[in-house]
Every structure is written in structure tokens, then in C-alpha cells.
Amino acid sequence: MVKFSKKLEYSLIALRHISISEDKITRVRDISEKYNIPHDLLAKIMQKLKKECILESVQGINGGYRLLKKLSEIPLFDLYSFVESSTSIVECMHDDASDCYVSDNCTIKDPLAKMQDEFENILKTKMVSDFV
Amino acid sequence: MVKFSKKLEYSLIALRHISISEDKITRVRDISEKYNIPHDLLAKIMQKLKKECILESVQGINGGYRLLKKLSEIPLFDLYSFVESSTSIVECMHDDASDCYVSDNCTIKDPLAKMQDEFENILKTKMVSDFV
DNA sequence: TAAAATACGACTGTATTAGTCCTGTTTTAT
DNA sequence: ATAAAACAGGACTAATACAGTCGTATTTTA
Numbered sequence: 001m002v003k004f005s006k007k008l009e010y011s012l013i014a015l016r017h018i019s020i021s022e023d024k025i026t027r028v029r030d031i032s033e034k035y036n037i038p039h040d041l042l043a044k045i046m047q048k049l050k051k052e053c054i055l056e057s058v059q060g061i062n063g064g065y066r067l068l069k070k071l072s073e074i075p076l077f078d079l080y081s082f083v084e085s086s087t088s089i090v091e092c093m094h095d096d097a098s099d100c101y102v103s104d105n106c107t108i109k110d111p112l113a114k115m116q117d118e119f120e121n122i123l124k125t126k127m128v129s130d131f132v
Numbered sequence: 133m134v135k136f137s138k139k140l141e142y143s144l145i146a147l148r149h150i151s152i153s154e155d156k157i158t159r160v161r162d163i164s165e166k167y168n169i170p171h172d173l174l175a176k177i178m179q180k181l182k183k184e185c186i187l188e189s190v191q192g193i194n195g196g197y198r199l200l201k202k203l204s205e206i207p208l209f210d211l212y213s214f215v216e217s218s219t220s221i222v223e224c225m226h227d228d229a230s231d232c233y234v235s236d237n238c239t240i241k242d243p244l245a246k247m248q249d250e251f252e253n254i255l256k257t258k259m260v261s262d263f264v
Numbered sequence: 265t266a267a268a269a270t271a272c273g274a275c276t277g278t279a280t281t282a283g284t285c286c287t288g289t290t291t292t293a294t
Numbered sequence: 295a296t297a298a299a300a301c302a303g304g305a306c307t308a309a310t311a312c313a314g315t316c317g318t319a320t321t322t323t324a
Contacts, residue, residue: 001135001137001216001218001311001312002134002135002136002216002219002221002251003134003218003220003221003222004134004221004222004244005280005281006281006282006283007281007282009222012240013240016240027299027301028301029299029300038282038283038284040283040284040285041282041284043301043302043303044302044303046301047301047302047303050301057300057301057302058290058291058300058301059290059291059300059301059302060290060291060292060300060301061290061291061292061293061298061299061300062291062292062293062299062300063291063292063299063300064300064301065301080134084134085280085281086135086280087134088135089134089136090136090141111262111263111264112136112263115254115258118254119134119251119254122247122250122251122254126247130243131240131243131244132240132243137311137312137313138312138313138314139312139313159268159269159270160270161268161269170313170314170315172314172315172316173313173314173315175270175271175272176271176272178270179270179271179272182270182271189269189270189271190269190270190321190322191271191320191321191322192268192269192270192321192322192323193267193268193269193322193323193324194269194322194323194324195268195269195270195321195322195323196269196270197270217311217312218311
């Protein structure tokens with residue numbers, strides 16, 4: 001199936017919320033409660049976005065997250081590749097797919113690779129701000 | 133994850149094989165053996181493509197499949213929607229998704245719907261013959 | 265009439281996603 | 295000081311979808 005993960009959905013919802021909120025710092029709990037997103041799951045996504053320098057965090061009792069970038073400067077592709085476990089639309093395009101069992105007889109690889117490029121280009125063109 | 137299913141890969145391989153083979157009728161077994169595709173799985177895919185009027189079948193000891201259309205007349209999107217269980221890139225775009233838990237607070241639906249359109253347009257532009 | 269092909273529903277195995285649980289670390293209000 | 299409330303993160307479980315298998319029926323022809 002070709003479907004985005006919940007993580008990507010949650011990321012978009014969370015980033016949007018932070019960007020339009022007046023508060024300087026937003027707590028994970030506020031977002032998870034408002035949108036019915038499991039707290040622990042969202043917390044991990046936020047941690048990931050911190051590692052990727054989209055958010056910065058403040059620990060402690062008054063802690064939370066703050067945006068490091070403008071949403072208009074974050075390509076959807078970045079979010080996508082940070083959050084999804086794989087970015088290839090077919091299995092044989094993984095980095096370690098030297099063991100394609102179809103191998104010699106497979107002729108669909110190149111055209112599928114082109115399709116993948118087109119798909120990624122869409123993601124690179126869109127900014128997160130387009131989803132707010 | 134955003135990935136095409138094996139079924140779509142197998143469909144492309146099979147259609148390509150049939151289209152370039154000299155034989156008037158091609159057996160499932162020939163294709164499954166040549167490309168190491170599980171026979172029963174491929175058989176079901178072929179049955180599906182028959183129902184969708186891409187192939188026609190002949191039963192019996194000398195039976196097999198025959199193309200009903202030119203590959204250049206089959207949009208990849210058709211194959212995609214025949215073979216994949218769902219064509220929506222996010223859950224909340226399913227036909228029966230009236231129970232979106234985010235509901236009122238969700239603002240990312242429209243932009244994602246537009247993304248889906250763009251994605252589908254790529255699939256509609258490509259013909260199966262582009263993958264041979 | 266036996267063999268070999270399609271036809272097809274039911275079932276099993278496996279991989280990925282989604283979500284939970286538990287324990288730690290940090291910071292601040294009291 | 296210390297308790298509370300936030301982030302941090304590894305390990306585990308549950309749910310889902312995909313991939314593949316099995317058994318049986320039907321059809322046709324050598």
C-alpha cells in the first residue's frame with residue numbers, strides 16, 4: 001500500500017500547532033490532548049524532530065518544545081525521511097538490495113526508479129507550511 | 133511507509149512478459165518459474181487482471197492468459213487501483229473515514245488531499261508500457 | 265479418463281506500524 | 295532539599311497489512 005504513516009500526520013499536526021500557538025514553549029501534553037494523539041508516541045516523534053534540528057527542547061517543570069525553523073523552510077520531504085523507516089517505494093530499491101531474486105530477468109527497476117524520483121520531487125517541492 | 137506492493141511489481145513483470153512473448157497463450161507457471169514468483173500468488177493476480185479486462189484466460193490443459201489491451205493503453209493507475217487494497221495515502225481519506233478522531237481540530241486534510249491528487253496524476257500519466 | 269491448466273476461498277506466516285510501559289534525567293516552584 | 299512535571303529513551307505488546315500456502319473445484323484436451 002502507498003500510505004503515509006501516522007508519524008507523519010502527527011508531525012504535521014504538532015508542527016502546525018506549535019507554529020500558531022502564542023506560547024513560546026509548547027508541551028507535548030497540550031498537543032496530545034487537543035488532537036487525541038497518544039502522548040508517548042508523540043513525545044518520541046518530537047524527540048526525533050529535535051535531533052533533526054527542527055525543534056529545540058527545554059527540560060524541567062516548565063519545559064516543552066520550540067520551533068527552530070520556519071515551516072516554510074522545511075520541505076515535506078525532510079519530515080518524511082526523518083519519520084518514515086524507508087523512503088523507497090519498492091523493495092528492490094533499498095540500499096542493501098543486492099540480493100534481488102528476480103535479478104537478471106527484472107526489467108522494471110529503472111522505470112520504477114524514475115517514478116520514485118518524481119514522487120520525491122513532489123515531496124521536496126511542498127513545504128510543511130503548505131499543510132497548515 | 134510509502135511503498136508499492138509485491139502485487140504491483142509482479143503485475144508489471146507478468147504483463148511485460150506476456151507482451152513480449154511470441155506465444156499466443158502464456159501459462160502462469162512459465163512466468164512464476166522464470167522470475168521466481170510464487171505460483172499461487174501470481175495466479176490470483178492474473179485472475180484479478182482478467183476480471184478487470186486486462187487479460188483473458190483459457191482454461192484446460194493448454195490454457196493460459198492472453199492480453200486484451202496494449203500496454204500503452206493501460207495507465208499504471210489502473211493496475212495500481214486494481215491490485216492495491218487502498219489508494220488513499222492517509223487513513224482519514226478512506227471512504228468510510230467519518231470517524232476521524234482528530235475531527236474538528238484537524239487542518240491538514242485538505243492539503244494532504246491535494247498531495248494525493250498529484251500523486252495519482254503521476255500514476256495516471258504513466259502507462260504500463262513505460263515500465264518495459 | 266488422467267493430466268494440466270485456471271478459479272478461488274480459507275488459512276498461515278511475517279513484517280511494519282502503532283501504541284504502551286517503565287525507568288531515567290532535568291529543572292523549577294515550593 | 296525535594297516533590298512535581300516536563301523531556302528522554304529503550305523494551306515490549308498489539309494491531310494491521312502484506313505475502314505466501316493449501317486444499318478443492320472446474321475446465322479442457324491429449
